[in-house]
Amino acid sequence: MAKELKYADKASQELFNHSRKEQVPIVWDRYADMQPHCGFGELGICCRICSMGPCRIDPFGEGPQVGVCGANADTIAARNLIRMIAGGAAAHSDHGRDIAHTLLLTATKSEFDYKIKDTDKLKAVAGIYGINTEGKDPKEIARELAEKALTEFGQYKGYVKMTETAPAARVKLWKDLNILPRSIDREIVEIMHRTHIGVDAEYKNLISQGLRAAIGDGWGGSMIATELSDILFNRPLIQSSQANLGVLKEDHVNLIVHGHEPVLSDILAMVAMDEKMIAKAREKGAKGIVIGGICCTANEILMRHGIPIAGSFLQQELAIATGAVDAMVVDVQCLMPGLAYASSCFHTKLITTSPKGKMPDVQHIEFKEEKALEIARQILEITIDNYSARDKKKVFIPQHTEDLVAGFSTESVFDFLGGKYRATYRPLNDAVISGRLRGAAGVIGCSNPNIDYEYGHIEMVKELIKNDVLVVTTGCNAISCAKHGLMKPEAAFKLAGKGLQEVCAAVGIPPVIHLGSCVDNSRILRVLANVVAEGGLGEDISDLPVAGAAPEWMSEKAVSIGFYFVASGVYTMIGHSLPVKGSPNLYKYLTEDIEKEVGGKWAFEPDPIKAAHMMLDHIDKKRKLLKLKPVMYEQSYKPAK
Template sequence: MEEKVLSIDSATNELIKKAKEDGVETIFDRKENMKPCPMGEKGICCRICAMGPCRITPKTPRGLCGATADVIVSRNFARMVAGGAAAHSDHGRDIAHVLHMASKDGNYKVTDEVKLMELAKRWKIETEDRDVYDIAHEVAEFALNEFGKPFGTLEFPPSLPEQREKVWKDLNVVPRSIDREVVTIMHSTHVGCTADADSMLNISMRTAISDGWGGSYIATELSDILFGTPVPRETEANLGVLEENQVNIILHGHEPSLSEMIVLAAEDPELLALAKEVGADGINLAGMCCTANEVTMRHGVKIAGNFAQQELAILTGAVEAVIVDVQCIFPALAPLADCYHTKFITTSPKARITGATHIEFDEEKALESAKQIVKEAIFNFKNRKKEKVFIPQTKSHAVVGYSTKAIINQLDKVVNSHIDIAGTVKPLADCITSGVLRGAAGIVGCNNPKVKHDYGHIEMIKELIKNDVIVVTTGCAAQAAAKAGLLSKDARKLAGKGLATVCELVDIPPVLHMGSCVDISRILELVGLVAKHLNVDISELPVVGAAPEWMSEKAVSIGTYVVASGIDTWLGVAPPVTGGPRVLEILTSEMENMVGAKFFVEPDPVKAAHQMIERIEQKRKGLEEKF
């Protein structure tokens, strides 16, 4: 029988083969045997109360309480949004707590003072003659209040165009406070509450907006204040970044409060000496999933791989420890690590996993905590079994670290090289209105074994840049792009003439790495600033979004706030809503009348890219009439 090729990434395929030889299973094997429940796939199974579970069939068109397919589907969808928004926003809250404990002599410090002052000014916090840390603590407290303030509405950042805010006011989807919106969904989806698909989706939008323009936005801004706003730097990506003769540590998860300290610990002379003592040449950190994005953006830490590769890292037999915090961590890592010498270390009380070694990360003693964790990895080096080691020789060069500020400065430097002013988005806006760049696309999201690994991301990105659409990317999509060499400046040879010229002139790759998934707030910021500069609404810009291989609830929240922000969004995997005709109609059609954008579902990434380009050209026409 011919072997199915499961990834477009050779390192991944080689390690899938090794898994067979080693007699261990991975997600790719489990996928073969898993038959998704057809009810769940359509979203028409309700488990909200114990009279059920109820499932909708031609013979039972309503649940016991009378809920229709659309009611059930819309509630299930809303709960996905709530789960995703909660995860992103709780991440933001944790970072706010860390800023609140930052001090001059502590482990956590203020790194980007300019950004701190901007935020203080925006939130009307007194800055004159005050200690930086007093300001930081007040900024943190203000941010924390955004999660649960009893009155008023969310403080929007200045990048939000007023036209957009008006759309939201008219639809009554302006969030009150972040936690409150998540709670409202949990309440409204309780048995005997919302039984109206339109209203349920409206509530979902409000919660999603509180994530994108609230919790995620706060996570990004406060992370930049604490750990620095990213600037372009070089790195390498794929499992080939693991080192034969070093202590290899995989950093996996999401929150930079942990990974930043691990980075510091790994540079500690004492620990480096310890590594030498156990016979290693050094300590090699490599990132996975969004933690990889966080630490590569700020330190150039190499990228081991994306979501679908987490087991494969252990399979190399060369990883001393996988250190995780929260989100996107396979429970499968625990039994798998037992088959190798790898230590699987959980650190967060929010994500304990049976079979893992749990060393709780204590932010109060952050560096000490991090050192203890790194030591575990170093001591484990001696247990590595040479005969089990196989590191694929695949890695690609990449440029990462394009925060909004970095993009603005990069463009401005070239166009206004003689003027010493703070950067503006004018050059970028000019490139778009003149048509040198046809438009921009944000390609984001996960891996999902329903799609050949990385295929959805890479085929879509290539098609877009070939057609002069500049791509910005975050999350596991960004890592796919890095591994495929699309984040290297060389990749401009794959771009159309207009985009290639801009890339050469400005010295950027055609695909810009903007960070982790909470950093989609950077994309919102950039798009919002361009819209404001042109005095149009976001929905008028030739800008599109896509999640070709999405899988998480966070992605559902993201998709919903991106569409609610006026950006058409393509999904490569259908969400579990197809059993609700009204829900489907709203998401894929009627939302356009409400927010000026909608969802598209298209599994073929090249076809999707062409639909995206078509929409971009339509938007261009509208803009041309204006200018």
């Protein structure tokens, strides 16, 4: 119920107040209108899967304890929860499928706007799929790889190939537990089957299928999206840039790209640098063209082109409220339908581009890979033409940006610890073993108006780095960290513990490492696998002194991500609880007993400092089990005995 934003970056605070003044309804207003939220939904105990219902379980015990079909709170909450996994895994994996499709077109078409940019990576990934690359043309390798990847979505035998890149102990465990994904789509479909009326009623069995689909996301669909994007658009390059809405310019044409897939945004970024386009913008009286990204689109083009980030999920309407956005181009995921109304209050042209994501009464220019350049030019021309329609009196761009260094990848970041000529994870492992680093944490995920914007993200990350935990980040957490200056190398000296400072100083990295978009959480999985492979820190991911968190989660994708980290053996902390509290059995299973099976478990704690401390406790527990030395430097946080 935000009357004001107290914690958020300055640009968001100013635009929040500006939106109030201009009477543009934004996400926080709608959140306030929606209070109080329905308790049955919060607890996860309403079911509308069949039409004998809708049913709800009375959590206080007076009313019904089972639905019309006889399903109890455990069954209902577990069914609802794994349907969230299905939604999240479907979103990530369909993104992966689109990238694989683009790679196939690139490999098979003679005239095409995309090229294979990273042949080293192409060969490396082809190697995982058992493709012989010797003496072959990159296009031929790419065709074989794209076909193999696309086949994995619906194959009828075998297992999802890239799961094999997990540590051997982990793969064996998945096999033993029967949760190794057979194909990416199949596991999602099986969730829908099992949760249909009258199929699976055993909550642990339901969760087991949820785990299998989630592994198919993290080590399958998402990993395909990441690896094949690197082949098509290049591996991320370490570079400096800026973040926040202050990157928009009053005297420039401003185009916002928002959504997730890099296929269109990458081409748009290229076209915006075209001299002809810039000349056209000048004809209209603008000094140039600014492209800014929102959500994971921002992360994709930041890490490959250094294009500044305009903002995160909760800033999408604030961007429009600047009155300076000439067009906002969206593709899929995390696009608020509220954008349509916000843009109608200004001159901003909102353009949907994916056949999967349209909005009522919003201009739709369908994107096709075969005509990528042509469509990108068309969109940019519309944007430039719309510059003249901008009402200068309505323009309000808060002058706040923050510098950042981003563009790290599984291959670059930690190899850099060893220097260019002896690229290895050894120094990272040694830093942890010697106690210079306490451990590492992946802090990721959305933003949610149910918490003071960015308070969860920033306070948690600060507390972790203060205690010598190296933080890797993706998605909207990455954007918040950037806006709050945590991605500047000098942030280490202000905010990190002494051990982490030493590591940052030696390598020249910030204490918070930006690993990309939300499908790029698969990079974190790879980092974990590489650390295990480097040796000295146990045999499996569940042995590592690491933890994961999504302090301000909101999407089904976050649920799927959380589950694939838990399935991979990671202690996974989120702020607001999963909707399972109405089933105390399921709650206990997810937060305690599941650890005995997969080595990872869930934890829920809305207070970011307390949550960070619980993560530190877990990291210390793992250090103790590995019999590592005590951490090198006196810590501000005294761990629980």
